[in-house]
Amino acid sequence: MKATMIGFSAILMWGMLALLTTLTNKVPPLQLTALTFTIAFVVGLLFWALKGADSSCFRQPMRVWLNGVCGLFGFHLFYFIALKNAPAVDASLISYLWPLFIVIFSALLPREKLHWFHLSGALLGFAGASVIILKGNTLNLKSEYIVGYVAAFICSLIWSAYSVISRKIGNSPTELVGGFCGVTALLSVTCHLLFESTVKLNFSEWLAVIAMGIGPVGAAFFAWDYGVKHGNIKMLGALSYAAPLISTMLLISFGRAEPSLNSAIACLMIVCGAALAALDTIKQYLGLNTIE
Template sequence: MARATLIGFLAVAMWALLALFTDASGQVPPFLLSAICFAIGTLVGLGARLVPSAKPVEKVLIPASVWVVGIAGLFGYHFFYFTALRNAPAVEASLIAYLWPLLIVLGSALMPGERLRWFHVAGAALGLAGTFLIISKGGRLSFESRYAFGYTMAAVCALIWTAYSLLSRRFPAVPTSIVTWFCLATAVLSLACHLALEETIWPATTGQWLAVVGLGLGPVGAAFYAWDHGVKRGNIQVLGAASYAAPLLSTLILIAAGAATASTHILLACLLITGGAVLAAKSLLFGRSPAAE
């Protein structure tokens, strides 16, 4: 379980590169960027099939519900996230959308064989507090009723990713390679949305194209394969709480790249998110203590 949890956290680490690569991709509209990146993500899955495996891949009959969950999860999350950003301030919309790690931790209590502990909830809450500091840049949020539709879309976005992650765990026999086709379907649907809703703007420089390829290979590619493996076979409570590391790592990467400035609230956020992740992973890191739990 520890190895699968670590693989799942690799997805979180890759998502930390999302902001840097997206910023470097130029003015490519969101749905076109999503279509290109998920097309590359499809190639990642197809390429992985060419790597010799020590164990033969068993053929598994894929239930229709798995296709619905997978495609709705990947495409639905991005569709509602982009819609939220178009109809509400990015700071507030992002914070609402980033309720999914906490919802995963809480929702895991409903899963067969799972038990929610106090330190899972406390760790996720600390992570949410740290994320608030990062997204709000240490200031205050201002929720206005005129942006209610955008806030609602952000909440739907959080619910969709939570449902996708939790429901994926119910199908451990379904191989992670199925994500290849989820990516392909998301690329096609994103292209359709682009053609219907956006003006086409391609990356203008080699650097922008490299950023787009980087997105497709990592944050919008291999990350989804790693996440699928992690939520199916790892400790989902730990993964949920540890997911709050993504905005922190993203901010630290932007600081290292000179695109952001270090500050006191970032240091405090670092302590909150790190402490929350360690607390949530208490039983995994230090062994179970029934008396304490």
């Protein structure tokens, strides 16, 4: 349960990402990714030093490095492609299929079973996230945005695959995430220089970027890595739908969004979905019979 809660702390930090992003104003997405992942790499070096680890933790099979770099950089790359080629609401909702895919794909792991309540809980969470993202509007998919829709779908597959594969190769140390962040930063810098114009940041923007690099784009990835490797991955998948809810609540609290009935309904749906997905864990802690 401890590992699952550590993984959930990543979801809490990701809930702060939208608010912090609004404070970066006109910073281009790839420049923002390069800056935040560079800071995350520094966080990784500090974590590595505090753990007293040696360089051997970075000597891992190529498949481990490919999974980590493709997961972190690939997700962000395709997410930005989606946002540039489709309405943000549509792209966000499609990309948020990743928690549902985590629940489904986890059934492929050794000693893992997919029960009806896992899938039902994830679907209820997705429905709750949809209520928040759509804000009472309807999803109106158009053929002219097909590139954006496909990119959003790919980014959801990338992150879910990264999470489940991380669980499968769970013997790799969490300190290695710092290395993933470093490579992702280098790739982001390259793409930024090729496709974007550099923007000079003011003091408040730098504060927001530093906060992002330390939290949602830094410590969160370490917490998530530990959680999916050692915790209840299906429960974490369902709990991930709390991120858009937390994000909305923070935006409302800081006056950057208006409170609504949709938010309250979504909250109830997400909480119920998470509880349903965690039914086997709840029964275990209550001393009831486990579900076969």
